[in-house]
Amino acid sequence: MTAAALPIHDYALLDDAECDVRIVAAKAKLGKRCIILGHHYQRDEVFKHADIFGDSLKLSREAAQSEAEYIVFCGVHFMAEVADILSRPEQIAILPDMAAGCSMADMANKVKVQQCWDELAKIIDVENTVTPVTYINSAADLKAFCGQHGGIVCTSSNAQKILNWSFARREKVLFFPDQHLGRNTGFRMGIPLAQMVTWDFNKPQGGLTEQQIRDAKMILWKGHCSVHQAFQPEQIDNFKAKYPETIVISHPEACFEVCEKSDYIGSTEMILKIVREAEANTRWLVATELNLVNRLAQECKAQGKSVHFMAPTLSMCSTMFRTDPQHLCWVLENLAAGHVVNQVAVAAEQAALAKQALDNMLVAS
Ligand code: SF4
Numbered sequence: 001m002t003a004a005a006l007p008i009h010d011y012a013l014l015d016d017a018e019c020d021v022r023i024v025a026a027k028a029k030l031g032k033r034c035i036i037l038g039h040h041y042q043r044d045e046v047f048k049h050a051d052i053f054g055d056s057l058k059l060s061r062e063a064a065q066s067e068a069e070y071i072v073f074c075g076v077h078f079m080a081e082v083a084d085i086l087s088r089p090e091q092i093a094i095l096p097d098m099a100a101g102c103s104m105a106d107m108a109n110k111v112k113v114q115q116c117w118d119e120l121a122k123i124i125d126v127e128n129t130v131t132p133v134t135y136i137n138s139a140a141d142l143k144a145f146c147g148q149h150g151g152i153v154c155t156s157s158n159a160q161k162i163l164n165w166s167f168a169r170r171e172k173v174l175f176f177p178d179q180h181l182g183r184n185t186g187f188r189m190g191i192p193l194a195q196m197v198t199w200d201f202n203k204p205q206g207g208l209t210e211q212q213i214r215d216a217k218m219i220l221w222k223g224h225c226s227v228h229q230a231f232q233p234e235q236i237d238n239f240k241a242k243y244p245e246t247i248v249i250s251h252p253e254a255c256f257e258v259c260e261k262s263d264y265i266g267s268t269e270m271i272l273k274i275v276r277e278a279e280a281n282t283r284w285l286v287a288t289e290l291n292l293v294n295r296l297a298q299e300c301k302a303q304g305k306s307v308h309f310m311a312p313t314l315s316m317c318s319t320m321f322r323t324d325p326q327h328l329c330w331v332l333e334n335l336a337a338g339h340v341v342n343q344v345a346v347a348a349e350q351a352a353l354a355k356q357a358l359d360n361m362l363v364a365s
Helices: 016-033 056-065 077-086 110-121 140-148 159-169 179-188 210-215 233-242 256-260 268-277 290-303 325-336 348-364
Strands: 034-039 052-054 070-074 092-094 130-135 152-154 172-176 196-199 218-221 247-250 283-287 306-309
Touching: 016 034, 016 325, 034 056, 034 077, 034 325, 052 056, 056 070, 056 077, 070 077, 070 325, 077 092, 077 140, 077 348, 110 130, 110 140, 110 172, 110 218, 130 140, 130 159, 140 152, 140 348, 152 159, 152 348, 159 172, 159 179, 159 348, 172 179, 179 196, 179 218, 179 256, 233 256, 233 283, 247 268, 268 283, 268 290, 283 290, 290 306
Parallel strands: 034 052, 034 070, 070 092, 130 152, 130 172, 172 218, 196 218, 247 283, 283 306
Antiparallel strands: none
8 A cells, every 4th residue: 555645647648558558457456446437428448448338326336235345437527436336335436537527517507406496485385396306417416406305216217107296286396406317208198398498507597587487398408418419400401402211319308309300319229229139230320429420330330230320529528528548547546555646535524414315206206
């Protein structure tokens, strides 16, 4: 064991090949004491070192059931928070680069959501008529807000079940931070667009009239994922003009117009399942993050399937990209030397409330 933690700047200039060798050695030394989680949007150089792959909830749940003492989450900050909340007390969640955030999650914060709640309370009986629903892509304090107000967390896989749970309890939903997941899901449940209003958190009363708020079934936070906004309906039209046989599949974080033109809408896990299980020699146009699409395209080549990325320009998640082999090597070698670096720990009171909202989701889905 070294006397002090190894500094990150010693790793900045290591090349990827040397990192690979050292990551493998550190993993071998740590053995089952450490589990590396790889989100689907991670770059290949990191993804290949993961012990398990998947979406953020699946990874956190599996890590909590593992015997690992250290959970190294190659993903973004809210994911490591969820891993910490769902893990056993003796487990430690670690994020290789603390600057790996999520620009969508950052579009909602506790102050703005509380302000929205207070403004709604002046117009409607908010505690008895509105269920707050947060996408899992949000900070722990917003999950705690939902736990505190009888609300719930959702993922892109279970959003419809969660909305059903919510509407069974109260007549309206305040959905944050992703307007698109809310709108795309609500619309497919038969809620008219006119009853889904967008709360602009930079405007007084969300930029809405009292009547719009009273009439709304869903109040959608004006947040979005910049990666998924790169996909546009014209890209589908242009591609299909050339390849009419194309089947289009989009993540529900894509805008309404893209989802409307898609044959399938699904979470990352669903996109992988549908394309993997599709007939051989089919052609797919996919609207989700580039790293996932590239790996899927490679995997499906042997079955004669052509898998294409929808946007004509590169569109990868820049915050996911922050996790590089150098940071992964740094955290693992520190762990192997007995030092925990970059621990993500949610305060106990907040974690308990957030867990309430997560538990509601697990019961409802
Ligand atoms: S792809 Fe979008 S929602 Fe996912 S982590 Fe990146 S910014 Fe956040």
